[in-house]
Amino acid sequence: MFPKKYALFLITILSLSLFVSCERETSGEKIRVGFSQAMSNDDWRRSMNNSMLLQASLNPNVELIIRDANYDVEKQIDQLEELIKDSLDIIIVSPIQSKPITSVVEKALELGIPVLVVDRKTEDQKYTAYLGADNIEVGRNAAKEIISSNSNDTIRIVEIKGLSGSSPAEERSIGFNQIINKYNNANVVANIEGDWEKESIQKKLKVILSDNANINYVFAHNDRMALGAWEVARDLGQEKKINIIGVDGLTGFNGGIQAVEDSKLTATVLYPTGGAEAIKLALRILNKESVPKNNILSTTIINEVNAEIMKNQFDRINEQQGNIQQQITEISDLEERYYAQSNFLKIAMTLSTIILALALYSIYSIFAIRKKNRLLELTNSKITIQRNQIEKIAEEVKLSNEAKFNFFTGLSHEFKTPLTLIISAIESINILAKNKGINMMNEVELVHNNSNRLLRLINQLLDFRKLEERKFTLKASKTNLFKFSQNIINDFEREANKRNINFKLSSNNKALELFIDRNLMDKVYFNLLSNAFKFTPDNGNIDVYIEDDEVKNTINICFKDSGIGIPEKDMDQVFKAFFKGSNNRKNSSGIGLHLSKEFIELHKGSIRVKSVHGSEFIVTLYKGHAHFDDNEIITEQDLVDTSVIDFTSEHLVDDNYLIQAPLNETEKYSILIIEDNPDLSVFLRNKLQLEYDIYISDGTDAIEKALDTIPDIIISDVNLPDKNGFEICEILKKDLRTSHIPTVILTALGDQESYLKGLESGADLYLTKPFSYSILVQSVKSLLYNREKLRFYYTSNLHKITDKDGFGNLEQEFMNKLNNIIQNNLDKSDFSVENLAEELNISRVQLYRKIKAMMGINISDYIGNIRLEKAKALIENSSLSISEIAYAVGFSSPNYFSTTFKNSFGISPGAFRKSIS
Numbered sequence: 001m002f003p004k005k006y007a008l009f010l011i012t013i014l015s016l017s018l019f020v021s022c023e024r025e026t027s028g029e030k031i032r033v034g035f036s037q038a039m040s041n042d043d044w045r046r047s048m049n050n051s052m053l054l055q056a057s058l059n060p061n062v063e064l065i066i067r068d069a070n071y072d073v074e075k076q077i078d079q080l081e082e083l084i085k086d087s088l089d090i091i092i093v094s095p096i097q098s099k100p101i102t103s104v105v106e107k108a109l110e111l112g113i114p115v116l117v118v119d120r121k122t123e124d125q126k127y128t129a130y131l132g133a134d135n136i137e138v139g140r141n142a143a144k145e146i147i148s149s150n151s152n153d154t155i156r157i158v159e160i161k162g163l164s165g166s167s168p169a170e171e172r173s174i175g176f177n178q179i180i181n182k183y184n185n186a187n188v189v190a191n192i193e194g195d196w197e198k199e200s201i202q203k204k205l206k207v208i209l210s211d212n213a214n215i216n217y218v219f220a221h222n223d224r225m226a227l228g229a230w231e232v233a234r235d236l237g238q239e240k241k242i243n244i245i246g247v248d249g250l251t252g253f254n255g256g257i258q259a260v261e262d263s264k265l266t267a268t269v270l271y272p273t274g275g276a277e278a279i280k281l282a283l284r285i286l287n288k289e290s291v292p293k294n295n296i297l298s299t300t301i302i303n304e305v306n307a308e309i310m311k312n313q314f315d316r317i318n319e320q321q322g323n324i325q326q327q328i329t330e331i332s333d334l335e336e337r338y339y340a341q342s343n344f345l346k347i348a349m350t351l352s353t354i355i356l357a358l359a360l361y362s363i364y365s366i367f368a369i370r371k372k373n374r375l376l377e378l379t380n381s382k383i384t385i386q387r388n389q390i391e392k393i394a395e396e397v398k399l400s401n402e403a404k405f406n407f408f409t410g411l412s413h414e415f416k417t418p419l420t421l422i423i424s425a426i427e428s429i430n431i432l433a434k435n436k437g438i439n440m441m442n443e444v445e446l447v448h449n450n451s452n453r454l455l456r457l458i459n460q461l462l463d464f465r466k467l468e469e470r471k472f473t474l475k476a477s478k479t480n481l482f483k484f485s486q487n488i489i490n491d492f493e494r495e496a497n498k499r500n501i502n503f504k505l506s507s508n509n510k511a512l513e514l515f516i517d518r519n520l521m522d523k524v525y526f527n528l529l530s531n532a533f534k535f536t537p538d539n540g541n542i543d544v545y546i547e548d549d550e551v552k553n554t555i556n557i558c559f560k561d562s563g564i565g566i567p568e569k570d571m572d573q574v575f576k577a578f579f580k581g582s583n584n585r586k587n588s589s590g591i592g593l594h595l596s597k598e599f600i601e602l603h604k605g606s607i608r609v610k611s612v613h614g615s616e617f618i619v620t621l622y623k624g625h626a627h628f629d630d631n632e633i634i635t636e637q638d639l640v641d642t643s644v645i646d647f648t649s650e651h652l653v654d655d656n657y658l659i660q661a662p663l664n665e666t667e668k669y670s671i672l673i674i675e676d677n678p679d680l681s682v683f684l685r686n687k688l689q690l691e692y693d694i695y696i697s698d699g700t701d702a703i704e705k706a707l708d709t710i711p712d713i714i715i716s717d718v719n720l721p722d723k724n725g726f727e728i729c730e731i732l733k734k735d736l737r738t739s740h741i742p743t744v745i746l747t748a749l750g751d752q753e754s755y756l757k758g759l760e761s762g763a764d765l766y767l768t769k770p771f772s773y774s775i776l777v778q779s780v781k782s783l784l785y786n787r788e789k790l791r792f793y794y795t796s797n798l799h800k801i802t803d804k805d806g807f808g809n810l811e812q813e814f815m816n817k818l819n820n821i822i823q824n825n826l827d828k829s830d831f832s833v834e835n836l837a838e839e840l841n842i843s844r845v846q847l848y849r850k851i852k853a854m855m856g857i858n859i860s861d862y863i864g865n866i867r868l869e870k871a872k873a874l875i876e877n878s879s880l881s882i883s884e885i886a887y888a889v890g891f892s893s894p895n896y897f898s899t900t901f902k903n904s905f906g907i908s909p910g911a912f913r914k915s916i917s
């Protein structure tokens with residue numbers, strides 16, 4: 001919208017400019033006077049026009065519009081029509097001829113436009129007023145002048161008439177002849193019909209004068225024709241004897257008065273133009289003053305007697321008129337300047353007013369804006385306060401929610417330890433009962449199944465939270481899908497048998513290998529199969545079919561049951577969280593299918609459901625691993641146990657490699673269990689103490705215990721009262737004394753972040769709670785076995801160990817340092833284990849235990865072995881005597897060296913030298 005202030009501004013400007021431009025017109029109403037002039041080519045007419053213009057200019061309100069018909073009668077009629085059409089206030093007309101314009105004059109009168117006729121009249125006197133000299137009187141005056149100037153002679157006259165049909169010509173002739181006819185000695189001997197111009201009469205006059213030598217007077221109806229007559233007389237040499245009288249009596253070089261003075265004319269009858277009087281009379285008519293119908297201008301004879309006086313008078317009049325004209329021009333100029341200045345002043349004033357108005361408006365605006373700003377600031381600060389309050393409330397709500405969720409998540413995690421204990425305990429009871437031949441199957445199975453069920457529910461809740469927090473990262477590994485499926489299906493076999501359900505697994509490609517996150521897919525299988533068993537009646541069917549779709553490069557896993565099916569209206573809803581089917585009367589958390597769908601979508605796959613004679617869930621997954629990010633693929637599973645259910649044997653220790661028993665009964669491997677839950681630590685101790693020496697720490701003294709005992713393996717919980725499991729692991733792994741100890745982290749935290757923390761801390765294995773006791777035991781054995789393999793390598797290669805040998809950096813560094821010290825002191829027979837421990841900055845016992853753990857032998861034997869290896873090398877590569885070699889490798893007696901050498905290599909040093917030489 002156009003702003004109000006600008007509209008006001010524009011209106012001001014427009015109105016002021018209107019005011020400025022209209023100012024001159026509003027000082028008085030314009031009077032528009034139209035004048036139809038018969039012609040303007042002679043001085044008399046020009047004089048008439050000039051005096052009209054002069055008179056009109058004296059009155060600024062009068063606008064005089066002159067139209068020149070130029071002797072054309074038709075043109076004069078048209079021009080009059082136009083003036084009528086233009087609604088002039090009054091029309092002045094000087095007719096060329098009387099008759100033709102009579103009707104148009106009458107028309108103007110009928111339309112209410114007054115008509116003032118000048119000089120020549122119209123017929124029937126139908127006009128508002130007439131102004132002009134009395135032409136009869138003009139004719140008479142001319143005749144009287146002739147008569148008076150000649151008393152004796154016979155007067156023989158040629159009368160030269162004006163245009164026939166114009167009233168002056170008619171009337172002048174009448175007046176002239178009225179007087180001449182009174183005198184017997186005066187006769188008009190010839191008449192010439194002229195048209196007011198000399199050319200129209202000269203030929204005829206020449207003939208007359210040539211034929212009549214006694215002609216002594218010529219009366220011409222105007223001075224122009226009179227002067228033309230003089231030229232003829234002169235040409236005939238008769239100018240002295242012929243007296244010529246004209247009409248008009250104009251001043252000026254070609255005027256009649258000058259001609260009288262020049263003795264060309266005897267006299268001229270004054271015929272005033274009446275221009276000024278016509279304007280005056282017109283204004284009087286418009287002023288509604290009563291004016292006479294016929295306004296006669298006076299006329300007089302001008303001859304040699306008064307020509308000079310008349311000339312002077314007219315010159316003075318002309319001079320005065322000139323002055324007036326000049327003054328009028330000056331006044332007009334002054335007026336122009338006045339109006340220009342006045343307008344300028346008004347514009348300046350207008351602009352000043354506008355500037356002032358704008359300045360005031362600006363000041364007003366500044367105050368208004370300041371006021372608005374203050375209001376805005378106020379509103380803003382109110383909004384800010386409100387926003388802060390909302391943010392605070394939102395933050396509080398968020399914190400409260402987080403606290404609730406954390407409590408809920410923490411609680412769920414807490415459930416897992418007791419559940420693990422229950423499950424492990426029940427497994428033990430079962431084994432114990434079996435061993436004793438007691439059948440407790442039903443009760444044990446009941447407790448076992450329900451514990452597992454509780455565990456799964458808790459896991460589902462935790463998974464749901466993890467999904468909500470987007471904390472899942474896929475860990476896909478190459479898996480034989482059929483075997484994977486078979487393992488899970490085995491768990492349901494017993495229920496299938498019990499309920500006589502026909503439960504089958506089949507596939508068109510049993511060798512098919514697929515990249516899946518086994519943990520997540522296990523949950524998907526478990527959920528879909530649990531549902532199938534839940535809704536399939538006894539004696540029903542459950543089929544799992546794995547279809548390798550070669551064309552689409554996908555696989556479909558179809559779980560089909562003969563249960564109650566899913567109503568059509570529920571189809572779209574079944575995968576939504578917390579949805580419970582309308583025909584589902586069983587207990588259900590409503591998140592199992594939702595989680596399954598999310599897990600499948602993490603695999604970039606899809607799940608759909610059909611319901612024809614039961615339900616069919618079809619899981620579609622891509623083959624290969626191009627659809628996964630690099631970090632979603634794992635090639636080894638050595639660090640992560642992902643499930644309670646042990647479906648693979650790949651990451652477990654092969655029975656052939658199991659460390660069956662310690663070397664002797666008294667020498668067991670030792671395990672340090674760092675766990676603050678006394679139930680769990682007691683449970684583990686009870687389970688493990690048969691095979692291992694067990695040390696327990698509740699976490700408060702974990703480091704001290706580890707340094708003190710230098711165990712063969714450490715099992716540590718994460719959530720501990722002092723340092724957490726990751727921190728403890730990191731400290732121990734960075735300590736030379738304990739860096740070699742394999743560490744298992746036990747935790748309820750199964751997310752990616754914890755997994756990474758485990759890796760960073762240097763943990764060797766990461767087991768998520770609830771862990772299967774059997775997996776824990778197998779893992780411990782596997783780690784010990786690996787350690788044993790390394791130990792074997794150490795002892796067989798002793799001081800040749802290099803960076804590439806698969807030890808940790810710290811172990812490598814330790815071994816290098818150890819070997820260097822031994823090598824440097826090899827020739828000293830009194831170099832002891834104490835000296836070595838001192839140089840390594842650890843205690844003798846720690847050194848002993850570390851070397852025992854790493855090499856499987858005691859440190860003294862290790863040093864002895866190095867001495868002997870060195871001696872063997874010297875025998876092979878040097879020319880030193882056996883005695884010299886014995887001292888060089890730190891034996892104080894060559895005999896003792898020979899005995900020890902022989903015990904170790906089965907050959908005496910001397911014999912060995914001979915054998916190689």
Ligand code: FRU
Pocket residue numbers: 042044045119120162166168169196221222223224247248271
């Ligand atoms: C001018 C004129 C005058 C004459 C008058 C008569 O045009 O010819 O000489 O007196 O007209 O109308």
